[in-house]
Amino acid sequence: MAHDFDVTLKQLIQESRGVLLSTLLGGPVDKWLNVELPKVENPRVDLLARLESGEHVHLELQSANDLRFAQRQAEWVVERA
DSSP: OHHHHHHHHHHHHHHOOOHHHHHHHTSOEEEEEOOOOOSTTOOOOSEEEEETTSOEEEEOOOSSOOTTHHHHHHHHHHHHO
16 A cells, blocks of 8 residues: 555656655756666655756655664665665
8 A cells, every 4th residue: 555655746746846845855856767776675766856957856755654774774875875
C-alpha cells in the first residue's frame, strides 16, 4: 500500500512546475532521472532530479511514520561514500 502512495506522490512531484519545488531543490529541474540501483536488496532513490545548473538532488519520501527512516538514510550515506 505504501508503495502505491509513493508512486502517486512521485508522479505529482515530477509533474509539478511550481515555485515551491524549485525553491526546495535550489533551482529549476531540467530532467527527472529514473534510477534503480541493482543489488540484492534493490535499494533505490525515490526521486532524483538534475537541476538546470547541472547539480543532482536526491529526495527520499516517507508516507508513514517509520522508526527506521533515520537508520535507512544513514545506510545510504555509509554505503555510497
